[in-house]
Amino acid sequence: MFKKTSTTSGYRDPEVLVGLDLGTSKVTVVVAERDGPTGEAQIIGMGQAPSNGIRKGLIVHLDQAVRSLKQAIMDAENMVGLELSDATVSFSGGDVKSVRTKGMISLGRNPRTVMQFDIERVIEAAQANVAVPNNQIILHTIPVEYYLDGNTGIDDPLGMTGIRLDIDLESVIVPTATVQNVYNCVEKAGLTVNGFVIKPLASALGALTPEESLAGVVSVDIGGGTCGVAVFADGRPKHLAVVSVGGDHITNDVASVLKIPINKAEEIKREVDLFSEKSDLQADKLEFEHMGRNYSYSMDELTDIVQCRVEELFSALVSTEVSAAGISMLPAGLVxxxxxxxxISIDQYLSRVMNMPVRVSLPLDSNRMPPGRNGPEYTCAAGIIRYALEQERDPFRYIEQSLEQLKNSGGSMTSNIKGPRGNGHDDDRSRDPLFGGKGILQYLKDLLKELF
Ligand SMILES: Nc1ncnc2c1ncn2[C@@H]1O[C@H](COP(=O)(O)OP(=O)(O)OP(=O)(O)O)[C@@H](O)[C@H]1O
Ligand SMILES: [Mg+2]
Incomplete structure (x- = not known):
């Protein structure tokens, strides 16, 4: 494969899409190449590095995080033989809120066709009702449901006829500092940020089949330090959340119960079935040797502790987030x-305690991903590419917020709908008549200029 022009020249290959997943355990860089005629993209490489300086999804040491990121970028570049210049970035972090607001506009006294302009107006009406706390910003604005003359289930009102258009809008709000740190980290590692996506959304797009997201489903990405939750129905995200509990908490439980170091606890967690029913457990005792010492521990007690943690997490998660999504049924269950x-056996365990179907998901693109880098821990990274493509196809599905207007209006928002991403050219955005403000990335760039 030929080598592309260097990053420093600012050249961006519109045929290449890059996703970057800043995780608590690992940083992943996914590279995809557009498949012209289909409008899809094929993953051609994955780079990764262990995460340093990231805890519970948050950057806690910038230089360490930058080093991890550079390593992952280099790994990806070596795999695909391209020099990467820009990426869509996924991150999580504890303080992520999802807020639902409503908007309504009249189309006139007589029924008429809904135009693009009307859709923008109704979105703006709902955005005007979002109260954004100080030092927080809206990362995604997602139309959850349109109603035309009170009729629900309207997927896209464009071209339909009515006299009144309503919308339910979900806004994902994150601390400004979290986004700034992520932005700073990626730019310092040598990539230009061309978009952000919150982890639960990227993961759900990477995991859910169209049938599941139409039927109603909750997707949970169990990472190292966070769980990303996305409730989907009618093919759309209805609610997104991040909880600062992940697989590392189970490791810590095992370590503290058995009084062993974290790395040994991690090994046990991966190798021992901690989720089967007691009657199905293969042994009454967990026996092993570590650093010259023999350990023997009751499996009953160990599984009780681990299962309690997971049950507590999921009962609370699923019930809270599903009710926040306003969904009464989840026919496709939990993914x-x-x-x-x-x-081992976590899916059967969750199915028993949650009383719903549970599926462990690999990335939907797993068969096109490099062997060894196509397991469930790469779903979020693969989902970033799907997000970037969906953004191009339908810019009104996940609307990015213009921060400049937010800044100028002291928290309240007016016209801030951002237009299509264009096909890999930043200029397309500024030419777009919908592009009301400077946008989140320009805001962050300006802020950095002020700082340095
Ligand atoms: N075979 C396995 N069995 C059980 N747990 C595993 C296994 N492999 C990895 N894990 C756990 O998965 C977690 C890491 O998952 P993942 O790589 O998805 O996290 P991350 O994306 O880096 O973190 P986050 O999304 O929370 O920021 C760790 O807690 C690890 O112990
Ligand atoms: Mg993750």
Missing amino acids: ITGGGAKS
Whole structure:
């Protein structure tokens, strides 16, 4: 494969899409190449490095995080033989809120066709009702449901006829500092940020089949330090959340119960079935040798502790987030992904305690991903590419917020719908008539200029 022009020249290959997943355990860089005629993209490489300086999804040491990121970028570049210049970035972090607001506009006294302009107006009406706390910003604005003359289930009102258009809008709000740190980290590692996506959304797009997301499903990405939750129905995300509990908490439980170091606890967690029913457990005792010492521990007690933690997490998660999504039924049940979904028998355990179907999901693109880098822990990375493509296809599905207007209006928002991403050219955005403000990335760039 030929070598592309260097990053420093600012050249961006519109045929290449790059996703970057800043995880608590690992940083992953996914590279995809557009498949012209289909409008899809094929993953051609994955790079990764252990995460340093990231805890519970948050950057806690910038230089360490930058080093991890550079290593992952280099790994990906070596695999695909390309020099990467820019990426869509996924991250999580504890303080992520999802807020639902409503908007309504009249189309006139007589029924008429809904135009693009009307869709923008109704989105703006709902955005005007979002109260954004100080030092927080809206990362995604997602139309959850349109109603035309009170009729629900309208997937896209464009071209339909009515006299009144309503919308339910979900806004994902994150601390400004979290986004700034992520932005700073990626730019310092030598990539230009061309978009952000919150982990639960990227993961769900990477994991859910169209049938599941239409029927109603909750997707949970069990990472090292966080769980990303996305409730989907009618093919759309209805609610997104991040909880600061992940697989590492189970490791810590095992370590503290058995009084062993974390790395040994991690090994046990990966190798021992901690989730089968007691009657199905293969042994009453967990016996092993570590650093010259023999250990023997009751499996009953160990599984009780681990299962309690997971049951507590999922009962609270699923019930809270599903009710926040306003969904009464989840016919497609629970789809789990992320490294934590690899625990032996966790799917059967969750199905028993949650009383719903549970599926462990690999990335939908797993058969096109490099062997060894196509397991559940890579679903989020693969989902970033799907997100970037969906953004191009339908810019009104996940609307990015213009921060400049937010800044100028002191928290309240007016016209801030961002237009299509274009096909890999930043200029397309500024030419777009919908592009009301400077956008999140320009805001962050300006802020950095002020700082340095
Ligand atoms: N075979 C396995 N069995 C059980 N748990 C596993 C296995 N492999 C990995 N894990 C757990 O998965 C977690 C890491 O998952 P993942 O790589 O998806 O996290 P991350 O994306 O880096 O973190 P986050 O999404 O929370 O920021 C760790 O807690 C790890 O112990
Ligand atoms: Mg993750």
